[in-house]
Amino acid sequence: MKVVVVGAGMVGNRFVDELGRLAPQVEIDLLGDESYEPYNRVMLTELIAGRVDLAGLTLPTPDHGRVRVRAGVRALEIDRERRTVVTADGDFAYDVLVLATGAQARVIPVPGLRDGLPRGAHVVRRLDDARDITAATLNASDAVVIGAGPLGVEAACALRHRGIAVTLVAASDLLNRDLDPEVASVAADQAASLGIEVVTDAQVASVGVHAGRVDAVHLADGRTFPAGIVVLACGSAPDTTLAAEAGLDTNVGIVVGHDLRTPADLAVCAIGDCAETPAGVSGLVAPGWAQARALARSIAHASELELPTVAGSAMRLKAVGMSVVTMGARTSTARPDDRVVTLSDRRERRHVELVVRGDTLVGVTCVGAPDLAAHLSTQFDRPGMLPADPMHLLMGTSGIGATESASPTAMPAATTVCRCNGVTKGDLVHAWDGGATTVEALADATLATTGCGGCTQLVCGIVDWLQTTDPPPVPTTSQPDGSGRETTVPTR
Ligand SMILES: Cc1cc2nc3c(=O)[nH]c(=O)nc-3n(C[C@H](O)[C@H](O)[C@H](O)COP(=O)(O)OP(=O)(O)OC[C@H]3O[C@@H](n4cnc5c(N)ncnc54)[C@H](O)[C@@H]3O)c2cc1C
Numbered sequence: 257m258k259v260v261v262v263g264a265g266m267v268g269n270r271f272v273d274e275l276g277r278l279a280p281q282v283e284i285d286l287l288g289d290e291s292y293e294p295y296n297r298v299m300l301t302e303l304i305a306g307r308v309d310l311a312g313l314t315l316p317t318p319d320h321g322r323v324r325v326r327a328g329v330r331a332l333e334i335d336r337e338r339r340t341v342v343t344a345d346g347d348f349a350y351d352v353l354v355l356a357t358g359a360q361a362r363v364i365p366v367p368g369l370r371d372g373l374p375r376g377a378h379v380v381r382r383l384d385d386a387r388d389i390t391a392a393t394l395n396a397s398d399a400v401v402i403g404a405g406p407l408g409v410e411a412a413c414a415l416r417h418r419g420i421a422v423t424l425v426a427a428s429d430l431l432n433r434d435l436d437p438e439v440a441s442v443a444a445d446q447a448a449s450l451g452i453e454v455v456t457d458a459q460v461a462s463v464g465v466h467a468g469r470v471d472a473v474h475l476a477d478g479r480t481f482p483a484g485i486v487v488l489a490c491g492s493a494p495d496t497t498l499a500a501e502a503g504l505d506t507n508v509g510i511v512v513g514h515d516l517r518t519p520a521d522l523a524v525c526a527i528g529d530c531a532e533t534p535a536g537v538s539g540l541v542a543p544g545w546a547q548a549r550a551l552a553r554s555i556a557h558a559s560e561l562e563l564p565t566v567a568g569s570a571m572r573l574k575a576v577g578m579s580v581v582t583m584g585a586r587t588s589t590a591r592p593d594d595r596v597v598t599l600s601d602r603r604e605r606r607h608v609e610l611v612v613r614g615d616t617l618v619g620v621t622c623v624g625a626p627d628l629a630a631h632l633s634t635q636f637d638r639p640g641m642l643p644a645d646p647m648h649l650l651m652g653t654s655g656i657g658a659t660e661s662a663s664p665t666a667m668p669a670a671t672t673v674c675r676c677n678g679v680t681k682g683d684l685v686h687a688w689d690g691g692a693t694t695v696e697a698l699a700d701a702t703l704a705t706t707g708c709g710g711c712t713q714l715v716c717g718i719v720d721w722l723q724t725t726d727p728p729p730v731p732t733t734s735q736p737d738g739s740g741r742e743t744t745v746p747t748r
Pocket of ligand 1: 358359
């Protein structure tokens with residue numbers, strides 16, 4: 257069987273890796289128009305901030321016998337009659353075609369940006385964008401970031417970290433999809449404390465361009481902000497062009513059924529940011545990776561595909577100097593009989609909010625409290641895990657209840673540690689037992705830490721614990737019993 261995958265982004269790569277492993281007899285061509293090794297797109301703003309380098313972004317290249325990775329090759333057309341993908345480097349025949357074309361950054365249609373991006377104006381979607389922005393910081397002293405979602409806030413913090421004067425301009429409150437207005441203002445205080453000028457309720461009227469280069473952003477109310485760099489963080493839209501031109505159904509994304517196949521042509525599938533499943537489009541990496549896994553399994557085993565459900569929504573800001581983590585419900589979305597427990601420390605720019613439903617923590621909002629956020633993420637969405645009084649969860653990592661349940665020893669095996677990859681503590685312990693005895697080896701074996709990186713601290717904690725309770729065996733010495741660690745994964 258021949259499988260062609262268009263799009264060598266985070267989801268296309270993962271699919272090829274899974275299928276190559278499960279079905280070594282399948283021939284796979286992975287076509288990617290970017291000319292880089294597979295990389296972690298989620299960490300691009302960390303690259304702009306200078307907190308990771310290119311090597312730190314690189315993902316493992318699928319390396320199975322019959323996989324051919326074609327970097328720098330753009331799919332120009334799908335010839336569905338001939339079951340062939342047309343490129344400038346030749347045609348690629350397929351039995352199954354998987355579209356993983358991702359999304360494209362939105363450009364707001366205001367004067368100054370209507371005829372393509374002038375010099376100094378950037379979106380943040382591809383590695384080249386991040387590299388261009390980083391290079392631009394060498395010659396610019398001020399920047400305006402348009403859009404105050406996670407990407408806008410991360411970009412603003414990254415530029416500020418590089419010493420640029422940054423104005424963050426948005427029509428709404430900061431992170432308004434994830435935070436209620438009062439909490440958003442705490443996050444805005446955090447940004448302001450870094451020296452970022454936050455301008456909300458702002459309508460961009462135009463981007464000033466002089467001699468082909470941006471020089472300002474003008475608001476509808478008459479205010480003007482100088483800008484040697486303009487970063488557009490105004491959302492993204494699924495890339496449906498190739499599918500639409502091939503006569504496949506597109507709506508917001510490429511329309512697929514529960515089996516991730518296009519209804520008009522069952523030989524064509526779509527996964528990741530470009531796909532619109534019956535549940536809608538996602539725009540996040542965890543659902544895309546779950547789709548990649550499910551599709552690979554169903555092709556490898558010729559079995560029916562069950563569209564995976566991914567654990568509740570979570571957002572972790574990756575912004576230098578700011579800490580915001582949200583999961584599930586918040587005050588404005590809590591049900592009337594939910595219990596909402598809040599700790600607000602405005603002067604320290606901290607706010608923590610828990611939503612408890614029965615015996616389950618169904619909502620967490622943590623602004624300015626990263627340690628507590630890491631701990632609460634292990635309690636989230638786990639029925640029966642709450643202390644008798646949920647207030648104990650807010651007592652900080654020095655609080656008795658919190659410390660006990662945050663410890664890897666007390667953490668149940670089924671606790672999800674890496675939300676991007678759905679890796680539990682039990683999976684990590686199992687991999688450790690299989691010989692993966694460093695953070696890097698555990699990442700290779702389970703993929704934990706390879707997404708947004710938010711679980712790295714927890715995985716390090718688990719490695720420390722295992723090194724103490726179950727040190728890697730020395731070849732001639734057998735492991736004594738009673739190491740303090742349970743011995744079978746399912747009971748942990
Ligand atoms: C800066 C940034 C931060 C993010 N942070 C998070 C986060 O914290 N958490 C989270 O869950 N998500 C985050 N996301 C979103 C996440 O990156 C996407 O959900 C994920 O990358 C989707 O993977 P994908 O493979 O579907 O698409 P992509 O990773 O976009 O890959 C699609 C690839 O297909 C290529 N392509 C398109 N058309 C063609 C063609 N015709 N021929 C060949 N190749 C083609 C594109 O160039 C691209 O390389 C972030 C995104 C960005 C940009």
